[in-house]
Amino acid sequence: MILDKFRKFEFVNIIEGAHNINFILKERIANSLWIGKISKNLKNQNANFIDLDNRAILAYRLGEKLKTCIPTTKFINYSQIKFSSSFDEFLKSIKPDSVLMRDKLLITRFEGVTLSNFVKYSEINKIKNLRQILNNFVFNLWVGNYDKKDQDYVINNNLVCRSIDYNLSGPGFLSDKKLALGAYAQSYSLDEVEDSGWAIAPIFCSYIKQKNYKVSTFEEEISKIENIRNDDIKKSFEGLNFYRESSKELINEDFMEFLIERKSKIREVVKTWCENEYPRGRRPKSNPEKKDISGDEQLEK
Numbered sequence: 629m630i631l632d633k634f635r636k637f638e639f640v641n642i643i644e645g646a647h648n649i650n651f652i653l654k655e656r657i658a659n660s661l662w663i664g665k666i667s668k669n670l671k672n673q674n675a676n677f678i679d680l681d682n683r684a685i686l687a688y689r690l691g692e693k694l695k696t697c698i699p700t701t702k703f704i705n706y707s708q709i710k711f712s713s714s715f716d717e718f719l720k721s722i723k724p725d726s727v728l729m730r731d732k733l734l735i736t737r738f739e740g741v742t743l744s745n746f747v748k749y750s751e752i753n754k755i756k757n758l759r760q761i762l763n764n765f766v767f768n769l770w771v772g773n774y775d776k777k778d779q780d781y782v783i784n785n786n787l788v789c790r791s792i793d794y795n796l797s798g799p800g801f802l803s804d805k806k807l808a809l810g811a812y813a814q815s816y817s818l819d820e821v822e823d824s825g826w827a828i829a830p831i832f833c834s835y836i837k838q839k840n841y842k843v844s845t846f847e848e849e850i851s852k853i854e855n856i857r858n859d860d861i862k863k864s865f866e867g868l869n870f871y872r873e874s875s876k877e878l879i880n881e882d883f884m885e886f887l888i889e890r891k892s893k894i895r896e897v898v899k900t901w902c903e904n905e906y907p908r909g910r911r912p913k914s915n916p917e918k919k920d921i922s923g924d925e926q927l928e929k
Contacts, residue, residue, distance in 0.1 A: 637654060637655055637662065637704070638653065638654045638712070639714060640654050647668065648665055648668050649665070649666040649727060650664070650665050650666075652664075653735060660737065660739070662737055663738045665684075665736070665795070666727050666733070667681065667727065667734075668726055669727060673812065673813035674813075675801075677800060677871070678728060678876075682870060683795055683797050683870070684736075685701060685703070685734070685868060686771075686870075686883075687773065687794035690861070693860050694852045695852075696760070696849070697757060697764055697790045698764075698791055699736055699739075699792060701735070703732040704735055705732055706733055734795075736792055738782065739784045740782045742778065742782055742783075743780075743831055744778035746783045747831055755787055756786065761789040762828075762836065765827055765828040765846065766898055767849055769818070770853050770887065770891070771798060772797045772809065772816065773794050773797035773808075774796070774797075774811060774826035776828050778829045778831050796809050796811065796813070799882060799883060800871065802873050803815070805882050805886070810823075811826055811912075822908065822909030823909060824897060824901040825907050826909070837905065842902050843902050846898050850898060854892070854895065856891065858888055861888060865883070870883050
């Protein structure tokens, strides 16, 4: 929308305890809350990806097409944030070599409480869109978002639950273009049944196990993914660039192929996961021997 660039946000405070640098912004006109996120780079995990924010935007766009439950996610200019001494000091405290700073800031609409806090005073079956949020598991598998924690779901006052945090998703590993980036900055395979459990929160996973759900529970999302047009997938990439690990090699075509290929496999993957009693492998998993690539030389290419 044209008005977006004129909207002003106010810095509220930092969110403590997060791995990345997360903070709360208040939109002055709409009086809504947003989470600003500055991702830390993954060099210490030997997985140097420089496009994490674009991965979150792509997941949101695909989620919109499938009407899954991802809150509004977008970029804003830093100039849209009202100047304050506290925000200025906050930005100055960030070590440039530890983060992926861009000229724009990734923000996500936020309302409610996290799933981990919700279950302290309420029950899972009170969530109004429970079937939809459980089906979100299939979407996460499709885009390769193997990084779902209980804190990555928020429930608002209307008891509607939404799934957040899609920076770790999609392909790009040097070793295999079919592997997805997930928790602990490690690679995840659609063919490894224990990896699938990382595409859903532990609390929801336990609920599914208790109910002994079958693949039919996820039919709605499976069908939507199987039937999404390849042209719609490609349109979701407009204005976004994705790169191979530790390089500036563009992988947009590989990323599109990654999603198109997974469409036809997703039903069998969900079926296998259910039949194997919903496993979630231990993490971090021991890495096979991998050359320690800092990415500095590759990024110059």
